[in-house]
Amino acid sequence: MERQPMPIALVSHCLLNQNAKVSDGAICPGVVSPVIDLLRRRNHRMVQMPCPEFTFAGPDRWWQSKEQYDTPTYREHCRELARAVVDELAADPSAADTEVVVIGIDGSPSSGVDLITSAPDWRGEPGRSDAWTVVPGRGVWIEELEAEIRSRGLRPPCLIGVGMDLPGATPDSLRRDLESGLAG
Numbered sequence: 001m002e003r004q005p006m007p008i009a010l011v012s013h014c015l016l017n018q019n020a021k022v023s024d025g026a027i028c029p030g031v032v033s034p035v036i037d038l039l040r041r042r043n044h045r046m047v048q049m050p051c052p053e054f055t056f057a058g059p060d061r062w063w064q065s066k067e068q069y070d071t072p073t074y075r076e077h078c079r080e081l082a083r084a085v086v087d088e089l090a091a092d093p094s095a096a097d098t099e100v101v102v103i104g105i106d107g108s109p110s111s112g113v114d115l116i117t118s119a120p121d122w123r124g125e126p127g128r129s130d131a132w133t134v135v136p137g138r139g140v141w142i143e144e145l146e147a148e149i150r151s152r153g154l155r156p157p158c159l160i161g162v163g164m165d166l167p168g169a170t171p172d173s174l175r176r177d178l179e180s181g182l183a184g
């Protein structure tokens with residue numbers, strides 16, 4: 001009997017490394033275990049993607065909105081990372097026939113799938129952190145990753161956002177987000 005290839009999960013970096021989050025953004029130490037355990041139980045082959053914000057602005061960056069990250073330089077940075085992620089996928093001959101799931105982070109200006117942080121008027125004094133809202137939209141990194149996958153002719157991935165950057169997020173609420181995304 002022919003073996004089905006294991007589905008591939010392209011996992012947002014911070015689900016496996018909470019130290020990449022912006023200061024005070026981590027919801028637990030280290031790994032978000034309930035999410036990773038669920039992927040393991042579902043037999044997904046996990047690929048940890050790079051963190052676009054950490055590699056661009058380091059660990060001491062401010063919390064920013066999508067409008068602030070949406071610059072040509074940051075997009076080029078994301079495109080460069082996306083090329084490396086898709087190179088890794090394309091190097092695997094079985095990937096063309098394999099289901100690929102991208103696990104993004106809802107609420108993130110970079111990694112949001114369905115929801116992002118928006119603050120069109122943020123500038124200057126970083127203490128003015130009360131003027132942001134969560135709105136529907138894709139993060140800059142996910143937009144560039146999707147575009148790179150499309151441009152290379154690979155099968156379009158299933159995109160699932162877990163709400164780590166939304167108020168009240170816990171490791172278990174992220175697991176529930178993932179469960180409902182995989183069921184949908």
Ligand code: SF4
Nearest residue numbers: 013014051105108111
């Ligand atoms: S949500 Fe995306 S940009 Fe933010 S820490 Fe996680 S991987 Fe990095």
